[in-house]
Amino acid sequence: MSLLALHDVGIGWPDGPRVLDGLSLSVAPGERVGLVGPNGAGKSTLFQTLAAILPAQAGQIRFDGAPVQAGRFSPNLAMVFQNADDQLFCPTLAEDVAYGARNLSLPASEVAARTAQALRDCGLTGLEDRPVHKLSGGEKRRACIAGALVMRPAFMLLDEPSAALDLRQRRNLIDLLRGLPQAMIIASHDLDLLLALCPRVLLIDEGRLCADDPAETVLGDAALMVRHGQEVPAALAAR
Ligand SMILES: Nc1ncnc2c1ncn2[C@@H]1O[C@H](COP(=O)(O)OP(=O)(O)OP(=O)(O)O)[C@@H](O)[C@H]1O
Ligand SMILES: [Mg+2]
Secondary structure (H helix, E strand, O other): OOOEEEEEEEEEEEOOEEEEEEEEEOOOOOEEEEEHHHHOOOOHHHHHHHHHOOOOOOEEEEEOOOOOOOOOOOOEEEEEOOHHHHHHOOOHHHHHHHHHHHHOOHHHHHHHHHHHHHHHOOOOOOOOOOOOOOOOEEEHHHHHHHHHHOOOEEEEEOOOOOOOOOHHHHHHHHHHOOOOOOEEEOOOOHHHHHHOOOOOOEEEOOOEEEEEEEHHHEEEEEEHHHOOOOOOOHHHHHH
16 A cells, blocks of 8 residues: 555646656655655655645646645645755744644644654754744754654655754654654655665656665665765665
């Protein structure tokens, strides 16, 4: 059974060239999938299309059994933006993190409990009243992740979740994500993080899906990686 299914999908920006074409793949409930590709390959564009922010230019996307249509957001799918400033907008951290849970029309006590839990999971307890623009880069990144967790969605799209994190927070993130039951696609240039979390990796480049295979098969293929501007991660290169 698949939670997310793409059939021959084309994506791009309005009035711009096609970014990716002919994408067909599916993701099962609870599956963790890595997404790699050079700068500009289309990782963030793909996420925004899957999250119904951008319309697909061709093909069909189905999530949770229903067609994905731009502008019709599913509460069961949460996205962590690559640029935290595109996501954070409330006056304080706690309000921002709570936003997704409030939108689910949950009782106030449940919103508060989920918010406290998400803040705790992301190491942000104590910063509740801090204005979001006064958070550090790594704190903003973790605030964005907390804002997705609070919804307890079935599916998460995480765009560069370890960018700006110090080594301890990066380790905490890996432990946190590994313990979650949700399906997720993680776009990252942090290939060691993908190796630690994702049994399966997608590689996109030059407008198409170049690989969709077990993580060690993709990330350990030196010729494939070099061809697409990547390097075999240290953990695999050492073998
Ligand atoms: N808002 C936008 N409007 C028009 N074109 C855009 C926009 N954002 C990105 N693009 C273009 O779409 C293409 C894919 O960009 P995208 O941001 O999806 O790449 P990416 O794989 O996420 O790269 P990175 O590793 O740098 O995050 C690029 O050619 C980029 O210049
Ligand atoms: Mg990107």
